[in-house]
């Protein structure tokens with residue numbers, strides 16, 4: 363039987379020893395949530411994910427100081443295909459290149475540094491690193507961080523900005539004669555993931571796609587949101603590799619991989635278990651955490667947010683819970699209430715208005731008060 367999601371038209375590319383796209387089975391991948399400088403923990407989690415069936419394991423690196431740790435992690439995980447997330451710091455690509463099989467860059471982060479250098483010149487630099495070290499590349503666009511030039515050009519149409527940004531980066535790769543790349547177009551809203559990937563696949567049927575619903579959150583809701591997008595895309599043979607992003611403690615991180623395999627299996631058997639109209643009420647999104655997470659209480663906090671807001675299940679309110687101060691402010695922008703972790707406090711905002719920093723043991727009381735206020739405001743508006 364044809365594998366779910368294997369678009370016969372995508373090109374097949376090599377990522378280390380792995381073949382992806384062009385009719386190869388869909389690859390399930392995942393990402394370490396441990397601190398990269400904690401070599402033992404990261405090696406252990408890399409093996410944990412690979413044992414569960416991850417074909418690719420991603421590790422995030424923020425700065426050059428973490429490169430020696432990555433080198434050691436590579437030495438202790440031979441045989442596992444490693445990808446590195448360059449996050450905001452694409453300049454470390456040359457240093458990490460010798461120790462991984464793939465690099466991921468986010469086109470929305472390229473403008474932050476070296477402002478006088480053009481984006482095509484920065485992409486050329488990344489391709490040179492990939493060629494030198496025999497790497498594949500992922501162009502990973504994300505609704506929460508679309509490049510400003512595209513947001514301006516497609517003002518008010520974030521989805522077009524996202525898709526066009528990805529298409530443009532593919533064209534940069536084409537001009538450079540580099541074809542060993544995949545693309546991902548992610549959002550926390552499965553409907554947007556569905557639409558963005560469908561549109562991109564129609565524009566660039568040759569390019570292998572990495573599917574992901576970012577910040578899907580805690581299971582089971584996070585799994586349901588992921589299925590809404592993945593089941594439809596895979597059934598239409600869109601998607602060559604998938605990552606299920608769930609908020610889970612480290613000892614359960616491999617569940618992202620088992621869930622991914624289960625979704626693929628279910629689609630192959632024609633078993634679709636997406637819940638129609640899911641997300642019409644309270645919607646809690648939370649990141650899967652990564653090496654940047656600022657306090658290990660993050661997963662517990664996300665769980666507590668879910669518990670104390672359960673009473674508002676029928677209200678159309680989005681609450682976003684993020685693990686760090688780097689991406690927290692931006693990734694909570696579309697939410698009604700946003701929380702992001704610092705080392706000792708949690709930041710809270712209502713839409714774009716900052717409500718302040720609260721101790722971990724105090725933030726939930728304030729959050730509950732803000733949810734009550736929101737419900738009262740909406741009910742008053744409905745009465746008028």
Ligand code: SF4
Nearest residue numbers: 649652655685686689
């Ligand atoms: S919000 Fe921060 S901690 Fe969470 S996955 Fe993104 S970068 Fe990592």
